[in-house]
Amino acid sequence: LAKTTQPISMDSYEGQEVNITCSHNNIATNDYITWYQQFPSQGPRFIIQGYKTKVTNEVASLFIPADRKSSTLSLPRVSLSDTAVYYCLVGDGYKLSFGAGTTVTVRA
Amino acid sequence: EAQVTQNPRYLITVTGKKLTVTCSQNMNHEYMSWYRQDPGLGLRQIYYSMNVEVTDKGDVPEGYKVSRKEKRNFPLILESPSPNQTSLYFCASSWGDSMNNEQFFGPGTRLTVL
Numbered sequence: 254l255a256k257t258t259q260p261i262s263m264d265s266y267e268g269q270e271v272n273i274t275c276s277h278n279n280i281a282t283n284d285y286i287t288w289y290q291q292f293p294s295q296g297p298r299f300i301i302q303g304y305k306t307k308v309t310n311e312v313a314s315l316f317i318p319a320d321r322k323s324s325t326l327s328l329p330r331v332s333l334s335d336t337a338v339y340y341c342l343v344g345d346g347y348k349l350s351f352g353a354g355t356t357v358t359v360r361a
Numbered sequence: 362e363a364q365v366t367q368n369p370r371y372l373i374t375v376t377g378k379k380l381t382v383t384c385s386q387n388m389n390h391e392y393m394s395w396y397r398q399d400p401g402l403g404l405r406q407i408y409y410s411m412n413v414e415v416t417d418k419g420d421v422p423e424g425y426k427v428s429r430k431e432k433r434n435f436p437l438i439l440e441s442p443s444p445n446q447t448s449l450y451f452c453a454s455s456w457g458d459s460m461n462n463e464q465f466f467g468p469g470t471r472l473t474v475l
Contacts, residue, residue, distance in 0.1 A: 285461055289464075292448070293404045294469065294471075295367075295466075295468070295469065296453065296466025296467055296468060296469055297404065297451075297464075297466050298466070299463040299464065299465075301460075302463070340403065341402075345461065347392065347394075347409050347411060347417070348406060348409070348419060349394070349406050349408070349409075349419075349421075349464075350405075350420065351396070351403040351404040351405070352403045353401060353402065353403040354403055
């Protein structure tokens with residue numbers, strides 16, 4: 254499994270855009286990049302997944318440069334309800350490693 | 362409603378008393394997995410199952426057993442629980458392999474071993 258590195262925490266204010274960058278220098282050719290969101294005492298929830306370039310859905314955007322050694326999750330115009338832990342996962346197959354994630358705190 | 366259910370949601374037990382945490386999904390998913398979550402450590406995978414009768418170890422399998430006799434159920438068994446297994450446990454399921462498919466998580470089981 255590719256090791257991922259992401260910031261431990263980030264603070265933001267309502268209405269701002271939040272960008273969380275995940276480093277995965279040893280990503281393999283077949284690996285996908287997946288992000289999950291977790292609220293306290295709840296199970297993680299899938300946000301977005303990508304392989305290269307840019308992926309966008311109704312919740313977020315995922316930017317992946319050509320070398321795929323990093324990726325950036327972008328949350329547009331965050332609200333208080335976006336306060337959560339965000340996990341970057343990289344891999345292919347069945348074994349998953351979530352790591353400690355990035356705690357995003359959105360303030361009014 | 363498509364969902365993953367876990368029972369019990371909360372459990373306090375004593376060291377050495379065998380227990381089972383059940384997990385069931387109604388989405389006909391092939392893949393199921395168990396995780397434990399401890400403060401500052403994120404989620405760590407305990408065991409996973411690619412299909413009926415096919416299971417494999419995750420990162421922290423010691424002290425746990427699993428079985429997959431039916432596609433919808435994937436119970437987690439603690440034969441002789443110890444205090445270091447006090448944790449928040451999550452079950453998850455997905456179509457096919459877990460990295461390329463969205464995983465659906467259950468509500469969690471908070472276990473305390475005294």
